[in-house]
Amino acid sequence: MKRIMCVALPLVVFAVANMCYGMADAAEVKPPTTYLKWHYYKITNTCRDVEEYVRHEVKLFWDNDRSITPKLLRLVYSDCFITGCDGSILLDEGPNPEKNAAQNRGLGGFVAIDKIKAVVESRCPGKVSCADILHLATRDAVHLAGGPAYPVFTGRKDGGISDATSVDLPSPSISLQKLIEYFKSRNLNEVHMTTLLGAHTMGRTHCSYIVDRLYNYSGSGKPDPSMNATLLGSLRKLCPPRKKGQTDPLVYLNPESGSHYNFTESYYSRILSNEAVLGVDQQLKNGENTKQTAEEFGIGFEDFRKTFAVSMYQMGNFKVLTGNQGEIRKNCRYTNK
Ligand SMILES: *[C@@H]1O[C@H](CO)[C@@H](O)[C@H](O)[C@H]1NC(C)=O
Ligand SMILES: *[C@@H]1O[C@H](CO)[C@@H](O)[C@H](O)[C@H]1NC(C)=O
Ligand SMILES: *[C@@H]1O[C@H](CO)[C@@H](O)[C@H](O)[C@H]1NC(C)=O
Numbered sequence: 001m002k003r004i005m006c007v008a009l010p011l012v013v014f015a016v017a018n019m020c021y022g023m024a025d026a027a028e029v030k031p032p033t034t035y036l037k038w039h040y041y042k043i044t045n046t047c048r049d050v051e052e053y054v055r056h057e058v059k060l061f062w063d064n065d066r067s068i069t070p071k072l073l074r075l076v077y078s079d080c081f082i083t084g085c086d087g088s089i090l091l092d093e094g095p096n097p098e099k100n101a102a103q104n105r106g107l108g109g110f111v112a113i114d115k116i117k118a119v120v121e122s123r124c125p126g127k128v129s130c131a132d133i134l135h136l137a138t139r140d141a142v143h144l145a146g147g148p149a150y151p152v153f154t155g156r157k158d159g160g161i162s163d164a165t166s167v168d169l170p171s172p173s174i175s176l177q178k179l180i181e182y183f184k185s186r187n188l189n190e191v192h193m194t195t196l197l198g199a200h201t202m203g204r205t206h207c208s209y210i211v212d213r214l215y216n217y218s219g220s221g222k223p224d225p226s227m228n229a230t231l232l233g234s235l236r237k238l239c240p241p242r243k244k245g246q247t248d249p250l251v252y253l254n255p256e257s258g259s260h261y262n263f264t265e266s267y268y269s270r271i272l273s274n275e276a277v278l279g280v281d282q283q284l285k286n287g288e289n290t291k292q293t294a295e296e297f298g299i300g301f302e303d304f305r306k307t308f309a310v311s312m313y314q315m316g317n318f319k320v321l322t323g324n325q326g327e328i329r330k331n332c333r334y335t336n337k
Contacts, residue, residue, distance in 0.1 A: 047124030070203030084319020086159030150309030157326025
């Protein structure tokens, strides 16, 4: 039996105010304490139309290249999970910026953020943080890709330099238990985690992150026994055994979304039929709560969309800087001097 839980987000009336979802550990979900505000720039009269400026720019990028959506999603995730949602992932500054960490290889979307920031600065100089721009832009890109138009509360400030050595993002071969603990340390429970991993409904990854599953799983000399044989065959063609110095091709995380880069529930149905590309995704089938959530989302696109909205909201509140705790950078790549 599925239990249904409804979470009312605090403060506001918006399209998805009441979010209901079935889950095993519902009691753990609480709306986070936050000092962020709904339409902060409007109510403080600092940049009334910033959300429209961002939406307009994101649409231009998306029309030109749909991969903007997974790129921004990954940027937000990397930003929030490392030192909190403070825009530190955007910095080029310091001896070894966060973005240079091995786990952040292949990050994209920086050029889009620079362009949006330049437009916003031209309208409202010195008013809108890079951290907020990142969240607003990601929300708009997710919506364009068929995802929910979730609420982004604003009023974040930008943080200072942070070092690549502080990056502790999990590897694609982390165990399920460790992954659950990792998300928990960021105030995210198993439902949030399973939902946020749904960002892998689109985007690409390098073969080097999956070759162990294709040829030598856990040093066994054999492929991952949990991988669907049809998928194994097609991925082996795309990712031949790698020799030193060879290129590292890209493969779609969800071949069903592929070059459309759209938001679909097939990420979950594929996990259930052993067709997840990344090991970290496939193992969601092995946990009681994570499997139950995948089963629910695999047949319930609306449940997935709504819970994605809640989970992005929750993640976007992690360790935010407000008031005098940070600054509003002029250029997202550098702190103000
Ligand atoms: C598989 O991995 C193990 C452990 O890393 C290694 O010792 C072994 O040589 C590998 N086997 C093949 C066929 O590459
Ligand atoms: C994703 O895009 C493909 C191709 O346009 C389409 O067939 C599919 O229905 C889309 N899925 C969703 C959920 O929008
Ligand atoms: C493997 O994937 C194929 C293609 O999607 C599907 O038809 C088949 O049922 C799957 N096999 C298993 C054992 O789930």
